[in-house]
Amino acid sequence: MDNIAGSKSSLTWAVHISVALLVALWLFPTVGLFVSSFRTADQISSSGWWASMFAAEQNEVYRTADPDGTRVADGDMFVVSGNIFEAGLEGRSISRWGTSSRDVSAYAVGETADMGDGETMVLEADGSYEWRGTDDQISGRGQRIFATVTAPPDFTTENYETVLLSGNNTDNMAKAFYSTLTVTIPATIIPIVIAAFAAYALAWMDFPGRALLIACVVGLLVVPLQLALIPLLKLHLGIGIGKGYLGVWLAHTGFGLPLAIYLLRNYMVGLPRDIIENAKVDGATDFQIFTKIILPLSFPALASFAIFQFLWTWNDLLVARVFLIDSSGTTTVMTSQIVELLGTRGGNWEILATAAFVSIAVPLVVFFAMQRYLVRGLLAGSVK
């Protein structure tokens, strides 16, 4: 095995199957959320999401049209005919049906149900019915029909409308979406700028204490941000920043800096010395070298860190709760709103699933679009 020409392991098929199983296992949870976000509340609570992929059989109650106005005279009898499936429910088919709740599957489709005293009902698989009886029988409200219905897979985008457009204050995520975006973008860009300069100094400038500073950065990499919560909140309240966007931007900048400096420095150290020395000989200042040579060459490392910081700030709950969200709750971010939804609407899976998926969608897009840089950043950040 292992790349030796002519040898092929007999275990290959086992490898394929186990990888397929693992991938399925890993995807299953996310797919469940995704599928659930396209189902109505009734559908979610009546069957597992995995059943929604297939035609599902369920017992439902329908009612024929009201006789008054729709009934047609046929000799001395009256007839009401139509279809129990309203517009939008096409594609369903009936297997068994009944006219009383005591026996909901009394008749087969096409069979004539005798409802006593000459009153009859015929129901076809496609839902069309013919209800026949005397003047007395065919009056008042429509007749109830209990049917065992096979419904084709049915999905709706209604939940997304609720969560993004309509929806009341607790359900609507649009505001939280913008809020998250407002937190994320500056909190991603500002640390990059600061860290890039620092990383250049640590990589290519000679000064006493450089090694010590690098060691400090490595040490600060692992300091849990939990320690920073109270002291910094006190500081923010003390100097008048309070709870708000500015505070959360600053906090994310501070917490993201060690990784940024570490990643960028490791990358910049690896850049060819010749280029930088040639530029120096040609009279370029450090500032010019940095902006004209180092920054463009460091793009992969900058991109890696940008993705990290973006994912981290977008997905963050703790920092936002401590530094951003005040009692008015007007600046809530998506993660925080979802936690609140979990508390208040724990059973409303259609809202929860959709809200969660809205918040997951953006990082997923970024992830798949820029996976290459993310992997590179991970490797640089931890293997070194």
Place this chain on the structure above:
Amino acid sequence: MNPALQGLITIIVGVGGCVGYFWLSNQVLDKVLFPARGDDAGRNINRANQIRPWLFLFPAIFALGLYLAYPVVETLRLSLTDRDAGGAFVGLENYRRMMAEDTFWEAMRNNMLWLIVVPAASTAIGLLVAQLTDRIAWGAIAKSLIFMPMAISFVGASVIFKLIYDARPAGQAQIGVMNAVWLQFDGGPMSFIMLRLLPAIILIAFIAVVAYVAWIFLKPFFDTSLRKGGAVIQAMRGVFAIVAAWLIFLSLRSLWGVFTITYAYGEPQQWLTIPFWNNFFLMVVLIWIQTGFAMVILSAALRGIPEETIEAAIIDGANPFQIFFKIKVPQIMGTIVVVWTTITLVVLKVFDIVFAMTNGQWDTQVLANYMYDKLFRSLDWGVGSASAMIIMLLVSPILIWNVWSARKEMK
């Protein structure tokens, strides 16, 4: 003002301010303070170059100092003072009060469980996937899909798994997968295989692995030729051996339990409220997220193994398992340790998952959530800071090791 506009302005001001600061300070340094002309041109250039690094570094050092270094000191101070008494120094009183609380010990116990299970499971599964996907054609896609949960927030993952653990009253259709599967078990032979035999096999495998590792650690005690390192190393070996013995004891007890427990077949379970086991249901969320990370790093390490070593092993007649465990794993041991410690760090700070799924109820408290609880619900800054210091204390061995290896690498 519209927050989006405010955000835009901040980006411009922030980025512009940073760039402006760097540009202007360099200009001031070169043109005003130490101009590179006149009599002392040479000396001025040297002086400017001595100062310049600090101009580049100043914002970063300032932010790091203010947002990471200062809080460590300040939290330490807060943990030794009493807020209600106007910040009076109370010594270790807060720690004493914290230690007296059951919840704290519950959080410590759970955290230890997390620290053992999550890094071990993530690294093991990650290594398995890395090895399996290495040689199949669609390996890249498989890896990318297993890596995907990395992008999902802890909160999003909590919602995803809450749906999986969802329970409805008996008789209704179950919408959570766990209960849907659970209700398939009826106590027949299939249930015996899946719920008693399979866990037993996994436990026995776990015991074997722990015993093997413990034997490696204990070997030098019996074989003096292997003994090296000072008393500290020997003491650490002893500690490892005790931990291993404890793990084996726990596993044996569970093994007994697996065969004797009566399962509640046919009853939907509220998984997150079953004490002790609910910790594992929460850990699954983190394992699901972190496995991709372990896989990516270990996969790169596996690729970096020199081909000759493997070919030599094949020629010597090693089978695939021997190649994996005796040739490959020892060569990537360093990377495995790095992955393990990185996940350990994540575990120590785990907050969102517990906060969103159980909020520490039903015996699932962990340190980070305990701390949040103290700081922002009980508003007890003393005990809150004390528990933050405990997290810091648990992190510090990794911190020291990181700094030490970074310095070694630079020399």
